[in-house]
Amino acid sequence: MDVNALTLLVEILDAGNLSEAARRLKMTRANVSYHLNQLERSIGLQLVRRTTRRVEPTEVGLRLYEHGRTIQNALLAAQESVSQLGQSLQGRVRLSVPSGYGQLVMSKWLIAFKRLYPDIVLDVMFENRVDDLLRDEVDIAVRVMSEPPQNVVARDMGSVRYVACASHEYAKAHGMPEQLDALRTAPLITSAVVGRQLRVAAYLGGERHEVLLEPSIISENFLFLREAILAGLGVGIVPDYVVQEDLRRGEVVTTLDAWRLSIFGTQMYMLYMPNRHQTLAASTFIEFILGAASEAGRGEGKRVGGSSVD
Incomplete structure (x- = not known):
């Protein structure tokens, strides 16, 4: 079997459709389709199922794909090994x-x-x-x-350990949430996923609780979230590494420490x-x-x- 034909099959299945495979291979879509048809005819079996948007491998196609990927990886490794001789790692x-x-x-x-x-x-x-x-x-x-x-x-x-935390000044002026449900009404600073309701999962022993949150400051930029926490704008729920140095210096304090908190995982x-x-x-x-x-x-x-x- 032609190694180039196997490589073509790998590229088609990796790309997901013939048009994208043609773009990557710098060929026309018709040319890619022709060579795929020739490979299927030489084997006498259908290798991919075509839809309007995607191509999916048949069982035989998947087996050939795995063999083709192994051969392709071995060739790439051999080329890289030769090219690196006498050179620093590039x-x-x-x-x-x-x-x-x-x-x-x-x-x-x-x-x-x-x-x-x-x-x-x-x-x-x-x-x-x-x-x-x-x-x-x-x-x-x-x-x-x-x-x-x-x-x-x-x-x-x-x-990843999340902490409920606030600046020392905020805690002194407003107090800290001491119960999970208090997070519902606290001015929260945290991250969120667009289009999803934000919930914090909390674990204590074998128990799991979940609290729906309504943050007052939301961002994917954790450096900004840290600044907002240090500015005393509310209670942050962030991974511990975000405020690790601030905790060490005593500028930030935590609450609900008995609970293991998680938002994204x-x-x-x-x-x-x-x-x-x-x-x-x-x-x-x-x-x-x-x-x-x-x-x-x-x-x-x-x-x-x-x-x-x-």
Whole structure:
């Protein structure tokens, strides 16, 4: 079987439709369709099911896709290995990280990695979108969630602990909520997902409670949320790393400490596709960041989902 034909099948299924595959391969849609038809005729079986918007693999098509992806990854790894001979580690790593965690926790890790590997290009996006995390142009995503998607490799980067907190001045002037239900009426400072009702899940022992929130300040920018908390504008519900230094200095105090609070999830995960070739630069980056998280006491780097063909 022609390796180029297998590669074409991989590109079509990765793209999701013939038009997008044609764009990536710099071919016409008719040419892509012709070569796909030729491959199906040579095998004598249908490999993909076509709809108006997408193509989906048949059982035989999926098996051939997996073989084609393995061959493609092996070829890419061989090319990279040869190109790196006698050179410093090079490449490009494109990643998407949460705005708060990325700026307040990961920034120093990213800078340390860049100093160690100056010839690797880091392309970093700070964003909090939950859907469509691993778009084709993103190698790695870091996200807070309760359970990672089943179709990705998820590496544990540690638990996320939310705190209910306020400035020392605010607490002295207004008091702090001492019961969960008091969060309903407190002037809250927190983040939210557009189009969703904001709820905080609270765990105590084996019990789980949920409180509907109506914040007075909402933002995806955690540096702004921190400033609003320090300014005494209300009670913040944010991950502990947002106000960690302020707590240490006594400028911020917490309440409801017996409860384990969560808004978007309880774990931080590093996510990447199991069937996408990880360059040497990307795999080096993954292990470096997981090691940094482990040293900081934030994670073990263990694999918790997916199967990898790195």
